[in-house]
Amino acid sequence: MNERQQVVYATVQASLKRRYARERRFRTLGLSAIILGLSFVLLLFADIISKGYSAFVQTHITLPVYFDPQVIDPSGQRDPAKLARANYRKLVRAPLRALFPEVQSRREKRQLYRLLSTGAAYQVQAMVLADPGLIGQTRQLALLADDDVDMINKGHIDQASVEERFGTAYWGWLQQLKQQDRLHTRWNSGFFTSGDSREPELAGIGGAMTGSLYTLLVTLLLSCPIGIAAAIYLEEFAPRNRFTDLIEVNINNLAAVPSIVFGLLGLAIFINLFGLPRSAPLVGGLVLTLMTLPTVIIASRAALQAVPPSIREAALGIGASHMQTVFHHVLPLALPGMLTGTIIGMAQALGETAPLLMIGMVAFIVDVPNSPLDPSSALPVQVYLWADSPERAFVERTSAAIMVLLAFLISMNACAVALRRRFERRW
Template identity: 70%
Template structure:
């Protein structure tokens, strides 16, 4: 019976992994198109490189590659094959090296998400023209480019180095990852010392009376409170009362601290309880004070267990979106957060936002972001296991 249950849950788990990996692995590659861009000196005034018409340069390049395209509508369709990010890429290139002006350079620029989907086989060619996002003409152009060897799937670095974007081919999870990191840093810095200190006090020093019983019951209750409630609390206390900024990792970290504290306190108390009384008695027996007993002998022995509890609490905090919703961290943020008060999102929030986007290319990116989040979670949990294995003492 028990074996069947385990097998069933393993089957579901592998189904989940297969579906996410199956959908998501293609997002790690992105279709690029090679353009031979002529950076003519007429269009690029050396004194005004910042504000030059870079989209115009990309368009001109495309027109020169397909000189037969004349009508306005067709031109628009042609321009739609290349991501709007191409112009920014060329701008950055020119700003970095102004000597490029006047030369013709060959650059790989990201293709539009529809082209990317076509190359990856998510857009079917044999359906009627009006039933797909790309017209017959656009298909022919893409085929012509492919024939010339100008289309290539490359590793999608953008996904790991950029912030959010509404264009799937320019969207990345770096902004959300940094946001998650900043949030978790605050959470760890606050919840670990406070959690361990409360556990030590409650377990070793506090008198056993009605008050400590009440506190204990409350801590256990708090561990079971739905996380959104902590979000509401954060909104009322940190934003409305203390006036901290909305959407900031500081507030996210504070809210998640409240959420993980009960978990850490409970785990830490269990770890303290697991230290055999003989250690305490021996320490007291050779003349150590109560303080010395606890901090020199009991705490070091209990620390691995506490760390394990903390890491598991952190892993839960990493996967949390509900409390962040209330404090404004579910938001479209392009710029990478640079500090604790900059607006930012978190990884699970990014997944939630992408899952709700209409563009088809976001489906695979949603799965890819989920994979990254899962990887982080697995690493954290593995770390907890390793720490326990290495430092745990059995009596």
């Protein structure tokens, strides 16, 4: 080594430590950012799951119910219309009275009856309507308990608060029921099938899920073809000039417009101008279509741009027309990317709340919608509604609804990732 080379060598050696330290610092920074993000996600999931898992089971009280012919059908004609109108409340209250003969005062009786949900009577009614042969028999039935019973049974309310709120007798009844092995938790299938209710134990996400499904269906049916067609036209056929530049800028801007603005637009145009029904998934779908279109168009254009020009040249070079080149060769290669974009847009639409508030999908709707024109709610809106309710039992239902929503979102995004993996770089 000559003198100059020695100097260079020494300088390089001296600077190495500093250079590596800088690299280490950067790595640590990046890693800690990721750890921070992940831990927040974990915290969120842990919180939601710990609060919400118990909503998937529901407390029931097992009682011997006597299907009293005198109450249900005194005439003995078994007329379904009459059967439906019978006083089933009386039937489910009778075994409670029998269990607790010491309860005499009207006030105490009313409280005793409140151990059961109002849904318990409907449970018995449904059984009788399905099988009138039950009349005259006695059956051990697991009847739906009130939400307070459910909360106490799941340990969300302690003894002191119960005695303060409901009196000492109430706690005693529950203990007695427990000792007689009459309190059970069962899989809460009603949570997935029933609509909203003021009674937490009767409230379910069935209506909201169906509403979301109809909304997304409308969104998919509209935004997918419109978005992809717009992307193909803009990318492949539109002349490059000021006007198309303007369109492009506007599409990019639309993607960033707050979603509530789309809700206002939907309210003004679809409901006020076109007279479409309020609270309907059809309108929700239309509004969400407006919102997802920019996402779909941008993703589809990116997918079209990613198709290598050599494929276009190959097709053009043997005399395929422009249209044939696009539809026979470019589009099939771009389609997975377009679908990925569409799915991500759909996932975004599924989680969207604000625009749905504006078009009335925030209303309290008990019935499960049967068509996109029926009034309905949507999953995220249901979460919003329940989070606002004062009853303790709605806390776990809110978290459970979030879990269902997240499960849908995660599976949709997983679909998008899987599609991308599967069809990545086929050429």
